[in-house]
Amino acid sequence: MPDYKKYQCGVCGHIYDEAEGDPDTGIAPGTLWEDIPDEWRCPECGAEKSEYDLMA
């Protein structure tokens, strides 16, 4: 079992959970943060990937 992490959008608070992925935007469950394309944007507010922070 990989150790999945969560990342949070600093603009709107949306949480990206690696375990769940984001199927609506084409990100399969289990996709690690670094494997998400750089053009991907927050599905709720459109902020860029760089706006996300790793959650403690």
Next chain:
Amino acid sequence: MQIVIIGSGVAGVSFAEKYRALSADDDITLVTWEDDGYYSRPLLSRGFTKTDIEQTIILKPFDKLRENNINVLCGAEVTAINRAGKSIALNGSWSHRFPTDCDTSAIPSSRQEKTLQYDKLILAQGSSAFIPPPFRPYEKLFFCLNSLVDLKALRKFRQGFLSQNRHPDWAIVGGGLIGCEVASDLAAAGDKVTLFHAMDRLMERQLAAEDSALLLKVLQDSGVKVLLNQAVQGFIKEENKVCVRTEVTAEFDGLIVACGFKPRTELAELAGLEIGRGIKVNQYLQTSDESIYALGDVAELPNGKLYAFILPIRNQALWLAEFLAGQKQDSWTPPVFTTKAKVHGFEAVHPYNV
């Protein structure tokens, strides 16, 4: 059933999409005076450092919603709610398809008037910028940053200076969340910025005193001149400049008023719905009329709170769609959420007060 939604912000659009996903048969019509599509309001405060913002801020063009069988009437202002007849009146210059049962009384110009029947009406009208009464007579002298239309006007004004190889000198009135964000973004884009705040510390409502001090330092280091304890009395137009009057008078190229927001309650009030600071709703987001619901920036919950942030609004929208589709019985309860000032280089130490 005819579901009519007023507003194309996160509240109206999230509700429309979720309800469409849950119920294939009902008609959904979304009315909005916007023309540009569904866009991200939080990104407005990054509107000067990002050159392609006018495109990238659009989360979804209205045609995407139409493809999903949501009837969007854009460029249309709702001018009245008729509760007895369960209809709304609209006025605008839209060009798009109408539901067939819509009564068209065309007037001889590109502007048209219509009435639209509803079984359930969803008020997702959001908020406008709050303008303190002493500033209202000067409305032509300042900008606000509340919508994409506002941002475009600001960018155009700013471009006029950049194309003459100079950066404008701005005054921003209001050191709350939006004032600080805009000051930071304009400074990061190379402009000269003076921020006037009435209180003795920045963002006093959301931040602990220690974080206000940190924010002050971050803004000052980025070149923003911050003036606290300022009683701004009004503005004066001087040829190409605009002046801010406090105890002294200082002149600037451009002026932005950022003093908070005001829920758009006027239509609901005229229709006789119960109003407080926002449109009053119960725990089911239902107004004092059982066929009318309200959510987002415009809705005031029984605890007196307005949930004016993306996360809780999305949560309200998804909940309401499930509730109206018969898939939820329990009332709406606010999710845990926080916020973050989008000031370049600022990280608060303490939690925000939201």
